[in-house]
Amino acid sequence: MNELELYKGNRITLMACSSCNAKCSDCYIGYTGNRTPDDLYNIAYLLMNDGKHVRIDGAEVLTNLDYLKTLKLVGQNWIMTNGFRIYSEPDIIDLLRDNNIDTVYMSYHYGIQEDINSISLTIVEDVIKLLNKNNFNIYLNCTLTNRNYKDIKYIAEKTYQLGAKGVGFNKIFQQGKAKNIENLDLTKEQSKEFFEDLNYLRNHHDKNEFYITRGGSLGHDTFKGKDNFRCNAGNNHVMIAPDSKVYGCNAICRPGYEIGEFINNKVYLYKKFYHDESVCLAELLGYLNEDNMDNLTYDKYPVLVKKYSNKK
Numbered sequence: 210m211n212e213l214e215l216y217k218g219n220r221i222t223l224m225a226c227s228s229c230n231a232k233c234s235d236c237y238i239g240y241t242g243n244r245t246p247d248d249l250y251n252i253a254y255l256l257m258n259d260g261k262h263v264r265i266d267g268a269e270v271l272t273n274l275d276y277l278k279t280l281k282l283v284g285q286n287w288i289m290t291n292g293f294r295i296y297s298e299p300d301i302i303d304l305l306r307d308n309n310i311d312t313v314y315m316s317y318h319y320g321i322q323e324d325i326n327s328i329s330l331t332i333v334e335d336v337i338k339l340l341n342k343n344n345f346n347i348y349l350n351c352t353l354t355n356r357n358y359k360d361i362k363y364i365a366e367k368t369y370q371l372g373a374k375g376v377g378f379n380k381i382f383q384q385g386k387a388k389n390i391e392n393l394d395l396t397k398e399q400s401k402e403f404f405e406d407l408n409y410l411r412n413h414h415d416k417n418e419f420y421i422t423r424g425g426s427l428g429h430d431t432f433k434g435k436d437n438f439r440c441n442a443g444n445n446h447v448m449i450a451p452d453s454k455v456y457g458c459n460a461i462c463r464p465g466y467e468i469g470e471f472i473n474n475k476v477y478l479y480k481k482f483y484h485d486e487s488v489c490l491a492e493l494l495g496y497l498n499e500d501n502m503d504n505l506t507y508d509k510y511p512v513l514v515k516k517y518s519n520k521k
């Protein structure tokens with residue numbers, strides 16, 4: 210039995226569901242179950258009253274449109290989606306607007322979409338056009354592998370031309386289902402090339418016009434040599450899965466990687482959990498694997514990070 214202590218951080222993401230209308234071969238979602246819309250709403254309400262900053266995410270939140278009332282409750286003006294429900298039922302755009310959503314984050318995995326996602330890029334592009342016509346802000350998420358990492362300059366240009374307000378690059382996490390596919394990870398050299406190109410892009414785009422981000426899984430910026438990367442997973446941000454298990458990051462919301470529990474509407478973390486924020490927690494946990502979670506203690510952590518960093 211793990212000893213627990215109250216979570217002192219502020220940010221909480223409620224994972225609404227594991228249901229999805231697509232089947233991506235790389236999907237990292239590993240929890241099961243769906244909250245009922247009323248359950249989600251009530252929990253969000255209580256957490257907000259407790260002073261927490263609450264956000265709603267999940268596998269595909271648009272699989273149940275009744276979840277939208279909770280987004281409105283917590284003041285979340287954005288949704289993350291694969292776009293398919295908007296494509297097949299364009300009228301739901303009105304419902305999005307009624308729930309104060311004006312920003313849509315969509316997956317656009319240029320160069321690899323057909324390999325990993327059952328929804329084609331053409332469909333996503335149609336949805337982008339439709340959302341643009343309806344004055345939504347669109348941000349695109351692009352997963353990078355060793356196949357498309359060289360294309361980020363082209364991808365940025367293409368997404369800009371499509372009318373997106375920004376693009377976010379994330380490295381593939383080869384965890385969960387993605388463990389079964391061939392190695393698509395970037396080598397150290399490839400990561401370096403990525404950061405060079407990212408730096409170029411950021412110097413060529415005004416971030417108020419087109420915002421380019423990158424996820425923690427890409428690690429430290431090897432180009433600038435300046436190390437200001439921090440990962441607050443587990444310390445000031447946790448995810449609560451539909452079964453009330455607590456995780457540090459959506460990329461690692463799967464049995465075996467729990468860092469705490471949600472009991473009587475309060476978040477508790479395992480006392481032994483320790484994260485010094487110097488590395489992406491999801492990457493670290495993926496490397497550790499679920500049998501070695503006990504290494505996330507103050508005593509063992511520095512050795513672990515050293516070992517992990519050497520591996521990279």
Ligand SMILES: C[S@@+](CC[C@H](N)C(=O)[O-])C[C@H]1O[C@@H](n2cnc3c(N)ncnc32)[C@H](O)[C@@H]1O
Pocket residue numbers: 229235236237238267268269270289290291314315316317350351352379380381382383384387
């Ligand atoms: C889990 S999905 C949930 C939202 C929505 N269903 C979608 O696909 O956009 C959130 C983002 O995580 C990405 N993702 C899923 N599995 C991944 C993995 N193994 N590595 C990196 N990104 C992944 C998806 O492509 C998507 O951009």
Ligand code: SF4
Pocket residue numbers: 229230231232233236237238267268269291326
């Ligand atoms: S990545 Fe998104 S769209 Fe693809 S299976 Fe996972 S939750 Fe569904």
